[in-house]
Amino acid sequence: MPSWERIKEDFPIFRNLGSGYVYLDSAATSQKPMSVIKAISDFYLYNNSNVHRGIYRLSEEATEMYGRSRENVSNFIGSHDPGQIVFVRNATEALNLLSYTLGWELVSGDEILITIMEHHSNIVPWQFLQDKGIKLVYADIRPDGTLDMDDLQSKVSPRTKILSVTHVSNVLGTVNPVREIGKIAHDNGSTFIVDGAQSVPHMPVNVETIDCDFMAFSGHKMLGPTGIGVLYGKRELLEKMHPFMGGGEMISEVYRDHSTWADVPEKFEAGTPDIAGAIGLSAAVDYLRSIGMDNVMKHGRDLMKLTFEMEAEENIPGLLSYGPRNTDIRGPVYSFSIGEIPPFGVNQALVDDGIGVGTAIHPHDVASSLDASGIAVRSGHHCAMPLTHRLNTVATTRASYYVYNTEEDVRRLFRSLKRAAEVYSK
Amino acid sequence: MPSWERIKEDFPIFRNLGSGYVYLDSAATSQKPMSVIKAISDFYLYNNSNVHRGIYRLSEEATEMYGRSRENVSNFIGSHDPGQIVFVRNATEALNLLSYTLGWELVSGDEILITIMEHHSNIVPWQFLQDKGIKLVYADIRPDGTLDMDDLQSKVSPRTKILSVTHVSNVLGTVNPVREIGKIAHDNGSTFIVDGAQSVPHMPVNVETIDCDFMAFSGHKMLGPTGIGVLYGKRELLEKMHPFMGGGEMISEVYRDHSTWADVPEKFEAGTPDIAGAIGLSAAVDYLRSIGMDNVMKHGRDLMKLTFEMEAEENIPGLLSYGPRNTDIRGPVYSFSIGEIPPFGVNQALVDDGIGVGTAIHPHDVASSLDASGIAVRSGHHCAMPLTHRLNTVATTRASYYVYNTEEDVRRLFRSLKRAAEVYSK
Amino acid sequence: MTDVEEKTEILMDHYRSPHNYGKMESPTAELLEYNPVCGDAVQMFVKLKGNMVEDVKFIGRGCSISQGSASMVTDMARGKSVEEIMGITPQHLLNLIGLPLGPSREKCALLPLNTLQKCLARLGRENVKI
Amino acid sequence: MTDVEEKTEILMDHYRSPHNYGKMESPTAELLEYNPVCGDAVQMFVKLKGNMVEDVKFIGRGCSISQGSASMVTDMARGKSVEEIMGITPQHLLNLIGLPLGPSREKCALLPLNTLQKCLARLGRENVKI
Numbered sequence A, B: 001m002p003s004w005e006r007i008k009e010d011f012p013i014f015r016n017l018g019s020g021y022v023y024l025d026s027a028a029t030s031q032k033p034m035s036v037i038k039a040i041s042d043f044y045l046y047n048n049s050n051v052h053r054g055i056y057r058l059s060e061e062a063t064e065m066y067g068r069s070r071e072n073v074s075n076f077i078g079s080h081d082p083g084q085i086v087f088v089r090n091a092t093e094a095l096n097l098l099s100y101t102l103g104w105e106l107v108s109g110d111e112i113l114i115t116i117m118e119h120h121s122n123i124v125p126w127q128f129l130q131d132k133g134i135k136l137v138y139a140d141i142r143p144d145g146t147l148d149m150d151d152l153q154s155k156v157s158p159r160t161k162i163l164s165v166t167h168v169s170n171v172l173g174t175v176n177p178v179r180e181i182g183k184i185a186h187d188n189g190s191t192f193i194v195d196g197a198q199s200v201p202h203m204p205v206n207v208e209t210i211d212c213d214f215m216a217f218s219g220h221k222m223l224g225p226t227g228i229g230v231l232y233g234k235r236e237l238l239e240k241m242h243p244f245m246g247g248g249e250m251i252s253e254v255y256r257d258h259s260t261w262a263d264v265p266e267k268f269e270a271g272t273p274d275i276a277g278a279i280g281l282s283a284a285v286d287y288l289r290s291i292g293m294d295n296v297m298k299h300g301r302d303l304m305k306l307t308f309e310m311e312a313e314e315n316i317p318g319l320l321s322y323g324p325r326n327t328d329i330r331g332p333v334y335s336f337s338i339g340e341i342p343p344f345g346v347n348q349a350l351v352d353d354g355i356g357v358g359t360a361i362h363p364h365d366v367a368s369s370l371d372a373s374g375i376a377v378r379s380g381h382h383c384a385m386p387l388t389h390r391l392n393t394v395a396t397t398r399a400s401y402y403v404y405n406t407e408e409d410v411r412r413l414f415r416s417l418k419r420a421a422e423v424y425s426k
Numbered sequence C, D: 001m002t003d004v005e006e007k008t009e010i011l012m013d014h015y016r017s018p019h020n021y022g023k024m025e026s027p028t029a030e031l032l033e034y035n036p037v038c039g040d041a042v043q044m045f046v047k048l049k050g051n052m053v054e055d056v057k058f059i060g061r062g063c064s065i066s067q068g069s070a071s072m073v074t075d076m077a078r079g080k081s082v083e084e085i086m087g088i089t090p091q092h093l094l095n096l097i098g099l100p101l102g103p104s105r106e107k108c109a110l111l112p113l114n115t116l117q118k119c120l121a122r123l124g125r126e127n128v129k130i
């Protein structure tokens, strides 16, 4: 097992922010190890030029580095063919690419099945298709925060053309049984999409074992730079699809009235790509591999176990946390409320029984209070409003862990939470 | 006037590649000054976190830096409102965003008027709309490589819904009279789009003086990082438009069956943006401003003047260069052929009158030969196949200049060209 | 005690024991505004006498900033003319609160002032005799 | 002379004075392939005797790499069996050329071999007696 204290030293931001700084918002974006920051700088210092078609040495080097980054990412997620890796900006773009390109083939009455625990990025792109008469169907969760597989199964129908689910929920931490869901999808002839934004950074992921048709994830959540993300897609599907954006690099030939496309994956990469971003992501993959994804996963689970222990020990009044307690099916994400804060809607009336809702402390206050102690957590709907409402609340506070977090971070979270609960209680 | 030798020292890649390295491919992508490389690293070293909604200090700082970058870019192009600046990956994405969102409103029979000198990124996205019965119309060029304004005017009709032109051609160097074209467009009630990918880096550009409705450009061609580009759009137009991609950040509220959008420009920025990229672009803007865009433009013109002088002086057999000779309407781009190499097509037969076409030297050979002398130029169709064919050739060689190029670079280009012409002549 | 600590104490006092809290019988105007994203909600009740705010009350739910600010805004509004209230700038309220609020939390702080001003503006528009 | 310079000289000799250049009367098979992106074009003519390449010629246009390679490929093909030619790997040809070609120019170098192999493969498919 690696030394996690040692690993934290690879992330220079902690030296710069002061060693006491506790960053618990990695589900939003991760910090970057020096090797990633250096890979980006080095590209600009030594190799910068545009990729494709340049026939001078510098451009050929850049093209090769870009291609090697693609291979590296491909290997990392168990794809046997780098042609299946499309570089995009982020998971969101990957899912929009699918909504546009797969959407072209859908007709009124077709259904897209997702789950109530999806991130907005796996909801809104599909809502765009509603104008065409396509129906968006939501599979529900069970009270323990796991996906209700019976409900999902019952909502699969011959009209279900696409089944798109998150691998790990960014609010509940639930790890969904994607192999099983994929089987349901494929038995039904549906295209199976996995949102891997919260899984690829935190656990070993193999797209061929999962047998998903597509997977989306973001570099910036896995120690890589902002601006780069990945769409994995099975080659034969990518080859059949219409391109998403048109322009340079993605064409083979352009005539006045028609064009022909480059081979995959270039067909989906219009314009100058984020070359430095891809190289930075590849450095992040190297770094994660050097720790070992099994170790990364185990560390996350260990911190979650400690979290549950601290939760029991500190016994903060009104604290309610979400998601499965079994750390075997749990990503390193801990969302909670202190007191209940149900949603407030247009037809509701306010009551004059005192400020706030009972003894609740608003997540914004929790986050501000923790921030004052040098602990960064996120509060709000975490880009999952339908789920937040399903949990009968309007916002939660979320602490999320990664390789640079330590047991001491978890303990400090709970000590500060306890103090906040005292300050804000009335 | 700044010292251009001094300025070259701000670009560390030249120290690393050896001071003799002559980079003449800035029209494809520019090199980066140290201040830009450092701005990106510093973000990851000191400020990295996600933007929007985070209520801890680090996230608020990042949000502020991201917002200031937007303001800085807005000021740089003379937009009075940072809400008119949408961050995208590159000019290509900006144009695709327009083709999708404006395309929704178009119907069969509508026409889009572009020019024959467009980059593929301002052609292919519009070709996508042909399936809907929308017609793509091309304005021609005159023999001197300037836009044929009579032809353009004659192709404007009540069906012309969009007029989209490049500000500066990336092959001919032609600076198009965009104010005049904008007036033609607006008099006709057409939406006016300018592809500023080759103008914003090289000359003072003011979107309000030009009075374009939209402008697209890329950060990586203006000393900024890869992965970041800009769509400028008039606020009232952006507000009316349907969003392009859906997901996090671009929404106000998400319910199961519908969503509401965030205000512009966030409405068009789905998912985690390239935060470091935007900050790097802002540093590039600062750097360009410190030189002064008038000086940048003058330097480009001076190098073009020297280019024409050297061309006359060296008198290379068969050398044919394209684009206007008047440097007042010329960007720092020099495309040429040595001998004629007409396109070869599916219905043509080869003749057995010897290899090559007459005494022509293929642009690939020119580029390889220059590369061997440490001079990086590009050869091919430069992502402008319709123009290349219009020039009755299949490929050209292109040298393009920027702030780090010197008069000595131009001289070395011609000395090496002369040698190449001798080696390859038969 | 630093200035920020002092200002925090003041706001927290308003949050824990809000001034002017409760419904009002037959107000001249009332308005409920809320932010669906964080659930903050404020309902303002105003009683005018001529052009002057004779009484103002609120009820609400939400975070300490939105509710503490509501209490401070009602204190500030009482006895002022409609024009005076319409002239209160967001910055004035933020200065009064005196805490370094980030952009997200400024929205919370300004909800009560926005609600009160909207409520009064509507009165004007609806041509209610004021 | 370095190895690269020597290899460059060899290729340039092939380019300037190509071997086996010209059309062929009544070939067993012929094929024209081209790359629309750079305009390189190669037309191969093969005369078979049984299973052996008795004669091979080409005409073409394009860069020194594509045309020099065509000359070298025809030299190499003469006297070989169809199977032997189908077994020539791209790497083998690249090694023969012996220059550090980048990915873009490898395409130029491989066009002639691809054309010849496609031409022979088509013969097989069309069930021409060979």
Ligand SMILES: Cc1ncc(COP(=O)(O)O)c(C=O)c1O
Pocket: A248, A270, A271, A272, B027, B028, B090, B091, B092, B093, B119, B121, B122, B166, B168, B169, B170, B195, B197, B198, B218, B383
């Ligand atoms: C005129 C013009 N438009 C658009 C583009 C596309 O730029 P990018 O590849 O950065 O999207 C380019 C750059 O190649 C260009 O020169």
Ligand SMILES: Cc1ncc(COP(=O)(O)O)c(C=O)c1O
Pocket: A027, A028, A090, A091, A092, A093, A119, A121, A122, A166, A168, A169, A170, A195, A197, A198, A218, A383, B248, B270, B271, B272
């Ligand atoms: C499950 C999930 N999907 C998608 C996304 C979107 O990621 P990005 O903003 O990088 O596109 C996120 C991150 O917020 C996420 O947690």
